[in-house]
Amino acid sequence: METAGGAVSQCKRGSSFRLRSPSLNSVRLRRIFDVFDKNNDSIITVDELSQALALLGLQADLSQLERMVEAYVQPGNHGIRYEDFEALHRSLNDAFFGMTDDVQVVDEQQREESDLCEAFKVFDEDGDGYISARELQAVLGKLGLQEGREMDRVEMMISSVDQNNDGRVDFFEFKDMMRSVIVPSS
Structure with a gap:
């Protein structure tokens, strides 16, 4: 029989960059998008993204950031919509946390x-x-x-x-x- 102490060890508290629950991840991602979208126009510009990253202590070269984001900007838009932001996040998530040959599933x-x-x-x-x-x-x-x-x-x-x-x-x-x-x- 498992004890209550075992319950705590089975479900460790700790910070994680990503949640494995898609619905919780979606809520978190939406909140991040809303924080980045300073003028609440439902589009994040490269400038807004740069400012948000700077507030997080992450300095990004503006031209590199533009090149990275431009692939996700839909024609006719001046920035990324939430759906584009999700695609960007998935791409970064796969690049940083995706499966590789030496990682077990x-x-x-x-x-x-x-x-x-x-x-x-x-x-x-x-x-x-x-x-x-x-x-x-x-x-x-x-x-x-x-x-x-x-x-x-x-x-x-x-x-x-x-x-x-x-x-x-x-x-x-x-x-x-x-x-x-x-x-x-x-």
Whole structure:
């Protein structure tokens, strides 16, 4: 039997440049695009991109940046739209993190485990390896769900998946719940 301490070690907290969950990655990428798009015209110009990179402490040669981005600028545009930005990101992601001959392919089970860890971390705000009723309530509230306003409903949600009856959800309980709800894609 795995302990709660095992739950923490199974789902390590740490920073990662990219998430393996496509939906979480998409949200993060959209936020980055919106930050880069200073004038909110839904297009990032080379100047905006250069300024954003400079704020991140990354100095880029403007002419090199123009050459890199121009392949993603659609005819008639003066910069890249979000869809173009996604394509640029995929290209950079493949270049920096893509599969090479000397890199083994991560098997699907490890990828699923990693995705579940990322999802678990969204709820486990204090990083203690458990989702408490308070943490669940906070996330539901941020999502604007009415269930987040009523602690008794939140506690019922916790107890419905709390297999060891400790009043909170550990990673293994969360994983069991998610696997029973999510139909694997083929």
